[in-house]
Amino acid sequence: MYAPPGVKTAKDMPVPDTMKAWVLGDPGELKFTDKPVPVPKRAEVLVRIDAVAICATDLEIIWHGPPASIQGGMPFNKNWTPGHEYMGTVAALGPGVDEYKIGQRVTVEIHAGCGQCKRCRAGMYTSCHNYGLNYGDVDKGHRANGFTTDGGFCEYQINNINTLVAIPDAMSDEEATLVVTAGTAMYGLTELGGLVAGESVVVTGPGPIGLLGVAVAKALGAHPVILTGTRDNRLKIGLELGADYVVNARTENPVEAVRKLNGGKGVDYVVECSGAPTAVNDAVRMVNRGGKVCLAAFPHEETPVDVAHIVRNNIYLYGIRGEGKSATHRAEAFMSQKRFDATKVHTHTFPLEDLPTAIKYARERIDDAIKVVVKTRSSASQRVAAE
Numbered sequence: 001m002y003a004p005p006g007v008k009t010a011k012d013m014p015v016p017d018t019m020k021a022w023v024l025g026d027p028g029e030l031k032f033t034d035k036p037v038p039v040p041k042r043a044e045v046l047v048r049i050d051a052v053a054i055c056a057t058d059l060e061i062i063w064h065g066p067p068a069s070i071q072g073g074m075p076f077n078k079n080w081t082p083g084h085e086y087m088g089t090v091a092a093l094g095p096g097v098d099e100y101k102i103g104q105r106v107t108v109e110i111h112a113g114c115g116q117c118k119r120c121r122a123g124m125y126t127s128c129h130n131y132g133l134n135y136g137d138v139d140k141g142h143r144a145n146g147f148t149t150d151g152g153f154c155e156y157q158i159n160n161i162n163t164l165v166a167i168p169d170a171m172s173d174e175e176a177t178l179v180v181t182a183g184t185a186m187y188g189l190t191e192l193g194g195l196v197a198g199e200s201v202v203v204t205g206p207g208p209i210g211l212l213g214v215a216v217a218k219a220l221g222a223h224p225v226i227l228t229g230t231r232d233n234r235l236k237i238g239l240e241l242g243a244d245y246v247v248n249a250r251t252e253n254p255v256e257a258v259r260k261l262n263g264g265k266g267v268d269y270v271v272e273c274s275g276a277p278t279a280v281n282d283a284v285r286m287v288n289r290g291g292k293v294c295l296a297a298f299p300h301e302e303t304p305v306d307v308a309h310i311v312r313n314n315i316y317l318y319g320i321r322g323e324g325k326s327a328t329h330r331a332e333a334f335m336s337q338k339r340f341d342a343t344k345v346h347t348h349t350f351p352l353e354d355l356p357t358a359i360k361y362a363r364e365r366i367d368d369a370i371k372v373v374v375k376t377r378s379s380a381s382q383r384v385a386a387e
C-alpha cells in the first residue's frame, strides 16, 4: 500500500502503489503502461486525476517535441507522460502541507516556477528563467507538468500547492479542466494587458483560448467584444459566450469589418489566437493608435511584419506564455459565479484508455470537436451536445 514516509494519506481514499499511465514513445506514438504512483515532496500534494482536456500544445508536443523539454532535450522515449490541462481530487499531502485537504476537488495550473528567479519573484512563473532545469545536479525546483515533468494522461500526479485552484462541487469535472484555458485569456487581458471595463476587444481565431477570451473579455466589462474566424459553428458559440459581433473572415475583410463595427476606429485590444501568417499585420490594423495586441498563437514559419505601422501608431505587441500571476484563480471565480458557460467549448469525452481516439478527434476536428476531455473515472464514450 502507498505510504511513503512524511506523506499524509487517508483511510477513506486509499492510494495504490502503481497506476495506469500513457507514455510518449517515438513522435506520435503513445503507449499505455504501468508506473509507480509519484510521491509529493514539501509544498506538494498528490492529485488523483479525474479528467484531462487535450490542448493543441499537447498535439504539438506529441508529434514534434517542443515546447516540452525533458532532461534538457526532446521528450521522446523517456518514459514521460504528457497532458497538462487536468483536474482531480487531492489524494495525499506532502510534508508540511495544510493548505488543502485529502478529498478536496481541485483544478491545476501548469507552471510551478523555480520561485527564485526574477520572473518568478514577480509572479511571471510561466516565464521562469530556470524553465526545464529540474533534473540531475541542475535541479532548480522548476516544474511544468506535461512540459518539463510528468503530466496528466495518467491516474495520479504531483502538484506544487501554488498550482492548485480549489473548485466548488457544482462545477463538473469537464468544466474544471477549462479553468486554466480561461485563466490564460485572463492573464493576457488583465495582468499583461491592463484591460479595464469599457475598452474594446477583438479576438481573432475561435479556438478554445479565443472563445474563452471572448467570454472573459465580456465578463470583465469590455465593449464591444468582436470575434473573427472562418467557421460559422464556432462563431455561433462565440455569440453564446458574449461576443457582441462576429465576423466571418471568409466572407468579409476582417480589418475593414472590425473598424466599421467600432465606429470607424480600431479597438483597444486584439487577442490574436489564430496563428494565421497574416494575423499580426491584420491585428495591428485592427487596433487603434496606442492599442495593444496580445499574441497567443503563432505560425510555424517566420512571417513579415509591418514594423513601420507599429512604430508610427505606438502599438504594443506582446506574447503570452500560459497563465501567470494566479490569473486562473480569478478565471475560476468568474466560472463558479456562472458569469459565462465554459462548457460550451467542451464537445467530447472519452475514457483515459481511449486517449488515442480522443486525440484523433481533437487533431482532425472530427464531429466539430473543440475541447476533447478524457476521464479516468468513467467508461462510456459520449458526445456532449454543443448547444
Ligand SMILES: [Zn+2]
Pocket: 055, 056, 057, 058, 084, 085
Ligand atoms: Zn494547454
Ligand SMILES: [Zn+2]
Pocket: 113, 114, 115, 116, 117, 118, 119, 120, 121, 125, 127, 128, 129, 130
Ligand atoms: Zn523561476
